[in-house]
Amino acid sequence: MIPTPPESTRLTPVTVLGLGPMGRALASAFLNARHPVTIWNRTPGKAGDLPHRGAVVVDSVQDAVRAGEVIVVCLIDYDAVWATLEDLPADWGHRRLINLTSGEPAQARRMSRWASARGVDYLDGAILTPAPAIGTPAGAVLLSGSLDVYEAVRETMDAVGGTVTHLGEDPGQASAYEVALLDIFATSVNGIVHAFALASAEGIEPERFAALATGIGGLLPEMITRFAQQIRADHYPGDRSTIASAASGITHVINTATSHGIDATMLTAAKGVINRAIADGYGSEGLARLASLLHKGGTGSTA
Numbered sequence: 001m002i003p004t005p006p007e008s009t010r011l012t013p014v015t016v017l018g019l020g021p022m023g024r025a026l027a028s029a030f031l032n033a034r035h036p037v038t039i040w041n042r043t044p045g046k047a048g049d050l051p052h053r054g055a056v057v058v059d060s061v062q063d064a065v066r067a068g069e070v071i072v073v074c075l076i077d078y079d080a081v082w083a084t085l086e087d088l089p090a091d092w093g094h095r096r097l098i099n100l101t102s103g104e105p106a107q108a109r110r111m112s113r114w115a116s117a118r119g120v121d122y123l124d125g126a127i128l129t130p131a132p133a134i135g136t137p138a139g140a141v142l143l144s145g146s147l148d149v150y151e152a153v154r155e156t157m158d159a160v161g162g163t164v165t166h167l168g169e170d171p172g173q174a175s176a177y178e179v180a181l182l183d184i185f186a187t188s189v190n191g192i193v194h195a196f197a198l199a200s201a202e203g204i205e206p207e208r209f210a211a212l213a214t215g216i217g218g219l220l221p222e223m224i225t226r227f228a229q230q231i232r233a234d235h236y237p238g239d240r241s242t243i244a245s246a247a248s249g250i251t252h253v254i255n256t257a258t259s260h261g262i263d264a265t266m267l268t269a270a271k272g273v274i275n276r277a278i279a280d281g282y283g284s285e286g287l288a289r290l291a292s293l294l295h296k297g298g299t300g301s302t303a
Contacts, residue, residue: 011035012156015068017061017084018075018101019046021131026072026100026160027055029135033159040064042084062088065095070156074100074127078107096121096153100141104179105172112145112171121149124171126178135161144173190266198253201260227288236282236289243290244283247274 011034016027019041027050030037037055039047040063051057058064061084065071075081081101097120099111108124115122123145133139139162143150150166157164167173192213199209230236250271257264273293282289 012070012153013038013068014156015040015064015071017041017064017071017073018080019048019050020074020076022100022127022134023074024048024050025131025134026074028053029139029159029161030072030156031055032135035156035159038064038067042080061085065092069095070153071095071097072100073097077101078103078111081111090118092118092120094121096123096149098123098125098143098153098157100125100127102126102178103175105176108144108175109170109172121146121152122171123149123153124174126174128178128181129162133162135159137162139163141165142167142174142177144168144175145171187266194257194262194266197262198257198260201262202256227291230286230288231291236285236287238284238286241287242284243274243277243287246287247271247278247283250274 013036014030015038016023016030017040019027019039023039023041024046027037027039031050031053037050038058039050039055040058040061041047044059047055047057056067058067065088073081073084075084078101081099097115099108099122112122112124123143125141125143127134128140128142129138139160141157141160141162141164143157143164144167147166147169154164154166167177195213196206196209200206250267254264254267254271257267273290277283277285277290277293280293282293
């Protein structure tokens with residue numbers, strides 16, 4: 001667990017805006033670390049046991065922001081953040097705004113400009129772990145934006161547990177990491193459910209299929225590391241597998257899926273990139289080469 005400071009230590013008052021599962025987890029973590037915590041949510045009744053543990057519930061965003069020195073926002077999307085904050089007075093004093101709402105890099109940079117125009121110290125962030133991990137050693141949060149602001153809130157943010165990493169001055173970096181990581185998750189989940197559908201259509205029981213499918217997941221960490229090295233070096237040896245062999249394999253999957261009436265849209269899109277790579281003369285190279293061909297009009301060069 002995260003160590004708690006002595007009772008005599010003055011801890012930064014924190015306000016949490018948004019009481020979905022993640023917002024409640026954040027507020028709980030700050031309470032566990034003995035920070036004074038104020039909470040607000042657009043709709044009432046979401047505070048759970050937080051008031052009984054010492055959190056102060058307020059009805060207005062203005063009161064919530066006024067109560068905290070570090071304001072942590074965790075809402076459904078950036079539109080909700082805009083709607084919540086846009087009508088607040090311009091003078092935030094010495095308060096610091098940390099936005100942990102999931103979004104897009106361009107939205108994070110726009111939000112940073114909005115904050116800067118009002119003299120608000122701002123960090124954008126991304127939470128990489130589920131709500132139950134917040135406040136434990138397994139918690140992981142990315143932050144980006146002003147290093148000075150990060151240094152000022154670092155001890156406060158230690159309450160979320162695990163690892164809090166500052167990625168640099170660009171406020172869009174945390175979101176950039178998040179969307180790239182979500183890309184892995186989203187396409188992986190699509191692949192998993194598609195594989196279960198295909199296996200089921202061929203009469204394979206889910207549990208028997210799962211016993212072998214988990215081994216595929218075990219291949220990915222090494223592959224990701226190896227791909228990163230090849231992309232950095234702009235060198236894609238086909239010593240383990242080639243784009244040409246991938247074309248053959250994915251064709252078998254597409255043909256089998258379509259024979260059962262299973263949607264193969266994502267697979268056909270992937271095969272389109274593979275076909276283009278082969279047409280451009282990269283068939284004998286390794287699969288990491290495909291990353292450079294996904295940009296529209298990509299030529300395969302990462303230089």
